[in-house]
Amino acid sequence: xxxxxxxxxxxxxxxKRFIETALSSGIRIDGRNPFEYxxxxxxxxxxxxxxxxxxxxxxxxxxxxxxxxxxxRDRPNEGTLSIFTEFSPMADPSxxxxxxxxxxxxxxxxxxxxxRESRAVDTESLCVxxxxxxxxxxxxxxxxxxxxxxxxxxxxxxxxxxxxxRRPECSLGGExxxxxxxxxxxxxxxxxxxxxxxxxxVTFGFFSSESLLVIDPTHHExxxxxxxxxxxxxxxxxxCAIQKPGGEGVLQSVIMQCLRLASRMASDITKKIKDAVETxxxxxxxxxxxxxxxxxxxDGSVNLKEKLNEPSGxxxxxxxxxxxxxxxxxxxxxxxSSPGNNGEGESKSSNFGRSSRRDGATSNFVGGAASW
Amino acid sequence: MEAKPSTANLVDKIVVPGDVVLDLSSxxxxxxxxxxxxxxxxxxxxxxxxxxxxxxxxxxxxxxxSQKRYVPCVEDxxxxxxxxxxxxxxxxxxxxxxxxxxxxxxxxxxxRRNIPKFEIGSLLYxxxxxxxxGMNPELSCTDASGKAAEFGLLxxxxxxxxxxxxxxxxxxxxxxxxxxxxxxxLSFEIAVGLNGRVNAESPSTVVLVSNAIMNSESLSxxxxxxxxxxxxxxxx
Numbered sequence: 001x002x003x004x005x006x007x008x009x010x011x012x013x014x015x016k017r018f019i020e021t022a023l024s025s026g027i028r029i030d031g032r033n034p035f036e037y038x039x040x041x042x043x044x045x046x047x048x049x050x051x052x053x054x055x056x057x058x059x060x061x062x063x064x065x066x067x068x069x070x071x072x073r074d075r076p077n078e079g080t081l082s083i084f085t086e087f088s089p090m091a092d093p094s095x096x097x098x099x100x101x102x103x104x105x106x107x108x109x110x111x112x113x114x115x116r117e118s119r120a121v122d123t124e125s126l127c128v129x130x131x132x133x134x135x136x137x138x139x140x141x142x143x144x145x146x147x148x149x150x151x152x153x154x155x156x157x158x159x160x161x162x163x164x165x166r167r168p169e170c171s172l173g174g175e176x177x178x179x180x181x182x183x184x185x186x187x188x189x190x191x192x193x194x195x196x197x198x199x200x201x202v203t204f205g206f207f208s209s210e211s212l213l214v215i216d217p218t219h220h221e222x223x224x225x226x227x228x229x230x231x232x233x234x235x236x237x238x239x240c241a242i243q244k245p246g247g248e249g250v251l252q253s254v255i256m257q258c259l260r261l262a263s264r265m266a267s268d269i270t271k272k273i274k275d276a277v278e279t280x281x282x283x284x285x286x287x288x289x290x291x292x293x294x295x296x297x298x299d300g301s302v303n304l305k306e307k308l309n310e311p312s313g314x315x316x317x318x319x320x321x322x323x324x325x326x327x328x329x330x331x332x333x334x335x336x337s338s339p340g341n342n343g344e345g346e347s348k349s350s351n352f353g354r355s356s357r358r359d360g361a362t363s364n365f366v367g368g369a370a371s372w
Numbered sequence: 373m374e375a376k377p378s379t380a381n382l383v384d385k386i387v388v389p390g391d392v393v394l395d396l397s398s399x400x401x402x403x404x405x406x407x408x409x410x411x412x413x414x415x416x417x418x419x420x421x422x423x424x425x426x427x428x429x430x431x432x433x434x435x436x437x438s439q440k441r442y443v444p445c446v447e448d449x450x451x452x453x454x455x456x457x458x459x460x461x462x463x464x465x466x467x468x469x470x471x472x473x474x475x476x477x478x479x480x481x482x483x484r485r486n487i488p489k490f491e492i493g494s495l496l497y498x499x500x501x502x503x504x505x506g507m508n509p510e511l512s513c514t515d516a517s518g519k520a521a522e523f524g525l526l527x528x529x530x531x532x533x534x535x536x537x538x539x540x541x542x543x544x545x546x547x548x549x550x551x552x553x554x555x556x557x558l559s560f561e562i563a564v565g566l567n568g569r570v571n572a573e574s575p576s577t578v579v580l581v582s583n584a585i586m587n588s589e590s591l592s593x594x595x596x597x598x599x600x601x602x603x604x605x606x607x608x
Contacts, residue, residue: 002508005463006471010453013493014571018530018578027579029530 007093011223019224023212028221030056034214035261040269042160042276048190048284049165053157056218057147059091062157063140064165068182071127071134079126079135083112083158085143092146103150110243111141111155114199114232118240121162122194128170128180135167137193148218151230155201156273163198163277166190199240200269201232202262206248213254215265229255231262235270383427387435391419394433407434408445438537442467442567444503449523451531451565452498452511454490462490464498467533467567470508474498478512480520488525495526495571497563526563529573532582536568538589550588553600554581580607 019029026034038056045052049064071078085108087095095101100108115121126135139161141154169188173181205217205225217225227247232240239259244250382393393410394417406412409421410433419425423437442450444466452464452472461473474496476487490496502510515521541548542564547555554560560574560581572581584603588596 002470005455006465006469008465010455010465011493012453012495012531013491014495014526014529014531016493017528022579029579029582031579031583 009093011220015220016224019221020207020209020212023207023214024209028214030218034212035265037216037265037269038218040156040272042156042273044160044164044276044280049161051157051160051164053153053160055147055149055153055156055216057145058149058153059143059145059147060150060153060157061142061144062154062161063142064158064161065138065140066135066165066167067138068128068133068170068180069136070132075123076131077127077134078123079137081112081116081121081123081137081139083108083115083139083141085111085141085154087143090145091143095143095146106243106245107151107154108141110151110201110230110232110241111139111158113241113243114155114201115158115162118197118199118232118234118238120195120197120199120234120240122196125194126167129172129178133180137162137165137167146219148220148222149203149216152201152203152216155199155232156269159198159200160273160276162193162195163273164192164280166192197234197236197238198270198273199232199234200266201230202265202269203228203230204258204262206250206254208248211254213258215261229258231259233259233262233266235267237263382425383433385425386423387419387425388422389418389420392416393419393425403431405432407432408443409435409437436537436540438535438540440535440568441469442536444468444472444500444509445566446500446503448500448503448566450498450500450511450567451526451563451569451571452496452567454492454494454496456492457490464496464511466498466500466509466511466565467569468509472500472509472511474511474513478514479524480514480518490525495531497523497526497565499523526571526573529561529563529571530578530582531569531571532586534568534570534586535589536566538585539564539566539568539570542570542585548588548596549593550584550591550596550600553597554584554604557604577607580604 022029023034028034030038032038038058039054041054043052043054044050051062053060053062069080072080085100085104087100087104089095089097095104121137126137128134139158141157143150143154166185166189168185168190169183171181171183173179202215203217205214205221206212206227206229207214207224208226214221214225217228222228225247227244227250229242229244229250231242234240242259382391387393394404395415396404396412396417397415404417406417407426409419409423410417411420417433419435421435421437421443423435425433426436427433444450450466452466452474454462455465455471456463459476461475464472464474466472477483478501479488482488496513498511498513499515500509501512513520513523515523542551542562543566551562558574558577558581560572560577562573562581562585563571570582570585572578572585574581580603584600587599591599
């Protein structure tokens with residue numbers, strides 16, 4: 001109990017008074033304008049669907065994973081979307097493990113409402129077999145550092161990870177076409193989710209003086225403010241959700257002003273997210289293309305393959321299509337091992353070759369659960 | 373455990389826990405004061421905290437390191453936040469592992485009749501009197517001779533938190549470069565606690581001063597001057 005008492009962060013009377021008086025002259029303690037966001041940086045991990053967002057001191061990671069499940073009875077041909085938050089105790093001394101606190105539940109609700117109610121993620125495209133199998137998309141948000149305004153940063157992390165997530169392609173096969181085959185990423189390129197628009201959450205803080213309003217409050221400002229409101233809008237100007245949890249009453253004109261400001265901020269942030277996702281996608285494409293140039297130079301290897309395949313008696317067309325997929329892998333093996341081993345590698349089953357080379361090359365495109 | 377014969381070599385060098393710093397059997401008839409980070413074991417003095425070993429004449433040794441957490445040490449001046457008022461003590465948070473006690477009588481001319489009233493959340497400039505590991509530290513608002521000496525409540529200003537290394541740099545003499553540069557153009561008042569808390573007060577430029585100090589942690593002297601110049605130019 002004593003350590004908890006000692007570890008709690010406290011606000012001094014001096015700070016409270018100072019922040020309020022400075023705000024009445026439009027000065028914020030970190031030198032920003034009242035309607036200015038902190039520096040936003042969006043980074044991505046090596047796996048599809050993992051993002052790391054830093055908004056000033058606030059640091060949040062988002063992970064998106066997909067799983068095939070049975071759909072809900074009342075929505076047999078729609079996939080599901082669920083959000084889980086984890087408030088790690090390393091983010092703030094007041095966060096505890098175990099049951100999520102009220103603010104944790106609220107954060108999950110706001111992000112969830114923004115995505116679900118506005119139908120930003122197309123759930124019908126997640127259906128594989130109506131009534132039997134659909135994709136369940138799960139978003140995990142991990143709070144690493146609480147520097148204030150977790151909602152906005154968490155929303156950006158969720159959106160960034162959704163935009164870069166790739167789910168494996170499924171097709172129907174087997175007898176009756178009722179068997180679902182999930183293609184591994186090496187066989188067929190995984191597909192991105194269909195996202196119609198990006199709902200951006202913008203949080204406002206209200207202070208004891210009527211007209212004092214700030215955007216993106218820091219941790220200290222959050223301790224001093226008397227009310228807050230989160231407006232979720234997209235770049236088209238549609239209001240997706242508004243949340244005002246208690247606090248001081250606010251005039252209607254102030255709310256309209258907030259919504260106007262929020263739509264301006266939303267278009268800025270949407271652009272930043274899209275730019276970051278663009279760079280990630282080009283990098284991802286480059287990573288794939290890097291393997292191909294080496295296969296073009298090794299024309300001799302193609303002839304060698306054909307000679308070895310004939311005795312197996314497979315369908316020639318089948319072999320050619322397999323060759324297309326295996327060419328990049330053989331090419332990378334070419335660099336690793338001597339050309340003498342080329343024949344050996346080819347005659348073994350493709351699965352074996354794939355797994356052994358995966359350890360050597362960087363492992364990308366794992367469409368399953370995120371392992372970190 | 374081998375005692376090092378030449379201990380003067382370790383002064384101003386980085387030491388790690390376990391290093392034996394002094395061999396007392398070879399230094400008889402001397403009083404040596406040990407500061408934080410050092411422990412006496414029979415005849416040798418060894419290090420218990422990683423950092424740089426420092427020596428000040430005539431006889432004080434201590435280990436200096438910079439952390440975000442503060443370990444209370446006797447005779448340190450710190451900034452504390454009042455958490456609670458009890459009958460005999462104020463509970464004061466000094467950013468250490470435990471809450472510290474400030475006896476209600478530890479003020480200049482303090483008697484049972486004129487106990488000061490501090491509201492919860494007030495900022496105090498206090499001195500650490502007792503700091504034994506495992507026990508709550510004890511504080512005082514007077515200096516060793518019983519005078520007030522500027523200890524007590526800090527009324528105005530803005531408090532921010534830094535690491536212990538930065539607060540020691542701010543208190544060093546000669547004046548640290550960032551304060552010197554700021555002082556050439558602005559007038560302000562700061563109270564620095566060795567526990568990493570700084571309270572800055574100024575009629576108009578507190579935000580600038582606090583941000584300049586917070587940014588100066590990892591910069592060299594020249595870089596600090598450049599940073600301050602840039603900041604000052606922006607407001608002109």
